[in-house]
Amino acid sequence: MKKIVLLASALVLSLATAHQSQAGGTTGYNGGFYYFTYYTGSGSTSISFPVGGGNFVGSWTSGVTDSLCGKGWNPGSIRNVGYNAGLLNGNWHSVAVYGFAPYPNVEYYITEMGANSGTFIGTVNSDGGTYNVYKGSQANGPQYKDDRIVDQSIGSNHTVTMANHVNYWKAHIGSFGPTISWTVLSVEAFGGPGNCNATVW
Amino acid sequence: MKKKLLLISAIAFSTAVMQQVNAAGTSGYSNGFYYFTYYTGNGSTTIHPNGGNYSASWTSGLSDSLAGVGWNPGSIRTIGYNYGFISGSYNSAGAYGWAPYPNLEWYITDFGHVSGTFIGTVNSDGGTYNVYKGVQGGGPQYISSRTSNQSIGQNHTITMANHVNYWKAHIGSFGTIRETTIMVETWSGGSGSCNGTCW
Numbered sequence: 145m146k147k148i149v150l151l152a153s154a155l156v157l158s159l160a161t162a163h164q165s166q167a168g169g170t171t172g173y174n175g176g177f178y179y180f181t182y183y184t185g186s187g188s189t190s191i192s193f194p195v196g197g198g199n200f201v202g203s204w205t206s207g208v209t210d211s212l213c214g215k216g217w218n219p220g221s222i223r224n225v226g227y228n229a230g231l232l233n234g235n236w237h238s239v240a241v242y243g244f245a246p247y248p249n250v251e252y253y254i255t256e257m258g259a260n261s262g263t264f265i266g267t268v269n270s271d272g273g274t275y276n277v278y279k280g281s282q283a284n285g286p287q288y289k290d291d292r293i294v295d296q297s298i299g300s301n302h303t304v305t306m307a308n309h310v311n312y313w314k315a316h317i318g319s320f321g322p323t324i325s326w327t328v329l330s331v332e333a334f335g336g337p338g339n340c341n342a343t344v345w
Numbered sequence: 346m347k348k349k350l351l352l353i354s355a356i357a358f359s360t361a362v363m364q365q366v367n368a369a370g371t372s373g374y375s376n377g378f379y380y381f382t383y384y385t386g387n388g389s390t391t392i393h394p395n396g397g398n399y400s401a402s403w404t405s406g407l408s409d410s411l412a413g414v415g416w417n418p419g420s421i422r423t424i425g426y427n428y429g430f431i432s433g434s435y436n437s438a439g440a441y442g443w444a445p446y447p448n449l450e451w452y453i454t455d456f457g458h459v460s461g462t463f464i465g466t467v468n469s470d471g472g473t474y475n476v477y478k479g480v481q482g483g484g485p486q487y488i489s490s491r492t493s494n495q496s497i498g499q500n501h502t503i504t505m506a507n508h509v510n511y512w513k514a515h516i517g518s519f520g521t522i523r524e525t526t527i528m529v530e531t532w533s534g535g536s537g538s539c540n541g542t543c544w
Contacts, residue, residue, distance in 0.1 A: 167446060167518060167520045169446075169520060169521045171418040171521060172418065178418075180521070182445075182446055182520070182521055218417065218418070219372040219373065219381075219417070244443070244445055244448065244523065246383075246443050246450070246523075247368060247370075247383055247385075247482070248481065248482025248483070248484075249443075249448050249449075249450065249481050249482035249483065249484035250482070251445070251448055281483065282447065282448050282484075283447030283448045283449060283484045283485055284480075284483045284484050284485065285448045285481075285482050285483045285484025285485075286482060286483060286484075319368060321368070322368060322369055322370050322371075323370050323372055323381065323383055325443065325445075325523050325524075326523075
């Protein structure tokens with residue numbers, strides 16, 4: 145009986161690896177801003193725009209393995225990102241200026257609340273704080289990940305001067321840009337449920 | 346993006362981390378269509394977008410040059426296109442874009458050739474495509490390369506779903522699509538130009 149169960153498990157496992165991990169998400173524009181969600185696992189992530197403009201409300205259910213939602217600009221650029229994360233409830237992992245730059249295949253984070261890490265590269269000072277700079281990988285491509293050592297406050301206006309980070313990356317990690325696919329403020333969670341309300345400008 | 350360039354980048358990266366590849370480009374929207382250029386090396390690539398139509402030219406001396414138009418955010422769509430001409434130096438033309446989760450670059454090449462590790466073949470739109478997996482910036486490339494070129498100056502269709510379904514079954518996941526474009530790439534270093542339209 146045990147052998148049969150094991151065999152059945154092995155079959156399920158091989159079927160599971162042959163299938164794709166469940167992934168969902170949406171992208172579009174609202175109020176002149178780009179928005180996106182991406183989520184994996186058995187839950188889901190939704191985004192809504194009760195106010196419009198740069199504001200968004202995101203919520204993710206329990207069961208999500210990874211959940212991202214955010215709003216900003218597409219095409220992206222090296223800009224001063226103003227933001228206010230007014231509300232962060234439940235399970236969340238990080239709030240970051242986030243996006244992609246395609247040559248090389250970079251996923252980037254400038255983490256303002258919560259933490260992101262990888263292989264430590266150095267530190268950069270910007271916007272009244274110090275950030276640890278890390279290099280990570282996603283699908284074997286590079287991630288440039290800055291993490292503000294002391295979290296920014298919830299419910300206050302803040303600025304991320306991207307140029308300070310980009311200049312550091314280019315000097316100490318590798319190429320970045322000129323093409324930037326997205327520049328968004330993103331809230332990421334590695335489980336749920338949770339919700340957020342944030343605005344970018 | 347070209348592999349030899351990547352190798353050079355990797356060597357440059359390992360020997361002198363400060364060394365940057367000279368890279369430039371532009372992106373934006375014209376009458377509802379997305380357009381972009383990207384180029385490295387000595388020279389430049391110029392694009393004149395007009396909705397779904399564009400003309401582009403690239404000078405000699407470039408290590409890599411890409412120019413295209415299409416849709417951003419992208420989607421798995423049936424792409425109609427017509428390349429009125431592709432002159433001078435070019436290596437690949439067809440559908441092209443990126444998908445972030447996982448972070449990959451994708452090609453469906455209808456003219457010229459892009460290759461990598463051979464995976465299999467897929468039949469679509471009256472032709473056979475070799476499917477390859479490649480590497481860009483350490484991340485994956487999903488590549489379908491039509492075994493016989495399409496014709497210049499005629500309307501053609503790329504049924505993306507046929508390729509995406511094959512990729513998902515035989516290479517790996519393919520999710521949110523950042524952009525879906527028609528694009529001409531050259532990595533041979535010569536000058537050239539093109540005029541294409543998508544719908």
